[in-house]
């Protein structure tokens with residue numbers, strides 16, 4: 616399950632950005648989530664990082680480690696801002712700044728863009744955001760992905776006020 620997603624933010628912008636892969640505390644709820652197959656693919660690269668729930672075959676979150684004044688994903692290289700598992704980075708990371716979250720009332724699953732990403736303020740990015748979210752919506756609505764998300768709902772974060780361009784995600788029925 617290797618996501619074939621378009622890239623919204625050019626890599627040269629991300630490499631200069633201080634936001635992704637870093638978190639305010641070690642138990643941050645939004646730390647990157649890996650489906651079991653994604654975890655196995657990342658482990659094959661033998662990175663230095665590790666997972667919070669290390670049991671084989673289970674969905675996992677990346678371990679966070681101290682970095683600067685806060686914490687970072689243990690697969691993050693603070694020297695050059697690169698990801699050690701870039702070729703196998705999980706859907707959770709590769710679709711960002713698109714995020715999947717519960718509605719405020721917890722009765723719907725929503726897709727939107729996280730305004731913590733500073734690049735969303737760039738006109739060249741903003742103009743492509745709607746199409747980008749449409750393509751993610753189609754991708755996550757595929758039979759394979761929607762059943763995977765139903766099986767591992769940990770991908771779905773809690774409602775976040777700062778997420779914009781929100782649309783409802785249909786994950787079908789179990």
Ligand code: SF4
Pocket residue numbers: 624628629630632633634635711712731732733734
């Ligand atoms: S916050 Fe946005 S610009 Fe910064 S690294 Fe993440 S995706 Fe790239």
Ligand code: SF4
Pocket residue numbers: 635636647677688689690691692697698699700701704705708
């Ligand atoms: S897995 Fe890679 S892209 Fe995802 S948070 Fe960790 S370092 Fe960043």
